Amino acid sequence: MPVVKVNEDKCVGCGICTTFCPMDALGGWGVIKLDQNICNDCLDCVEACPVDALETSQ
């Protein structure tokens, strides 16, 4: 399964990913934080990020 990570150098904190996350696993301000314990790896946030700051790794 791919694991989603926030690339903090790229994230601008626009919060669009948080509105697409079905699990409410993303939050914070300035730079978004992802709670790996809640994330279900659906990748909706990866698709919704305007600056490609959500990345997947195996």
Add this chain to the structure above:
Amino acid sequence: MKQLKYDVAVIGAGLGGLTTAALLAKAGFKVLVSEKLPFTGGRCGTINYQGYKLPTGTAWVSDEVHGTLCREVGGEFEVRIPPTQYFFRIRGKDESAPFAGLYRAMIARAARDEGEAGRIYSAFKKAVMWAEPSRSISFYDWLRQYTDNPAIFGVFQIFIEMDSALNHSELPAGEFFRFIKETSFVKRMGFAPYGGGYVTDILVKAIRMLGGDVCTRSRALKIKVKDGNAAGIIIRKDTEEVEVTAQAVVCNAHPRVAVELAGADKFDSGSLKDISSLKGSPQVIYYITSDRPLLEDKPMICLPEARRIFAIMQYSHFCPEMSPKGKHLIEAAAFLGDSNPPYDFKKEMELQMQDIRENIKDFDKYAKIMRINWYRGPWGLMRAWAGHNTLPIHSPVQGLYLTGDSSAPSGWWGSSAAVKSGRLTAEDITRRYKPA
């Protein structure tokens, strides 16, 4: 690879790209708009979230710029001008502000006496009617010649921050007055009924009605350049790669994306330098929800004397469709102490929260912060700092256009700049190309 043929391919469904595509579709061109995200509109969009409609950027539009465009391509358009006037909270009192004659009225209300108001307004009028001030000083430096009154500076900080997302010390003085002159025809300014997405939804619908295509979740992978001319794009739609042939390509994504997709070797060094020096203008937007109205009957309060928050808007007052029945949606907008990164997130947030608590009565008792959206860097509220660096719509690659707020004439800012840039692009394409 699957092959498709269009007259014009547009990368990015932001306001600029959709403006170009809608106008070209109206002129008989077959257009494709390819958007990588799952929604259209970019920073002029609206996202549905927990029953609320949250703007992804601007919600502030005008009948003259956005309305004229929507009607031109066959859409119906409405702008919500708050039924009561705006308010400026000065020295603890909420002063109502008229839209017509706004600058003069606000100078008078913030001035210590009539002499000060007269002095500032004369200088202001001269800068508009006669000599545009220099661009080598900031608006702050220009105003400092006439006053040291913090309330006056605060009032202008709001005007400038609201339209350019810069501080008054960061905006070239001449650019502010150019903006006033260029946009003097705008009289009916207000809110789009459910945020910026209201405008871009009209454009998407128009493009489709006129035979064009708008595809979301379609990432552009490459801009094809043949013999020095843009020849089309390669996109990935779902998992499939598609080759799109076109006479011209419009990049409404950040100009850096155009460089990446076409290849830096296709751009000359001057253009690369201008593109790499683009800076996004930052702002922070709070979306606050509540079961009761929190600004009494006021639709919008501007805060010239606050630390960071410059305006609080109670959307439920004039755009009830943005919140579920019985709920209220409030937006608080903040500037940053310095628009240049790096930002001290913790300090900025502390100052923003102090302002929110001081200016929204019973905030801790009744309100809840739903989202705090930062706009900065490549996703700045605007792509280019107003008055600092404006790109031409023509890239060094023939047939490849750069469209968006960073490619608009001086004096055009924000979503109006995106529309202007989109219009200039469409006019140029109509002159040079013919529908197949």
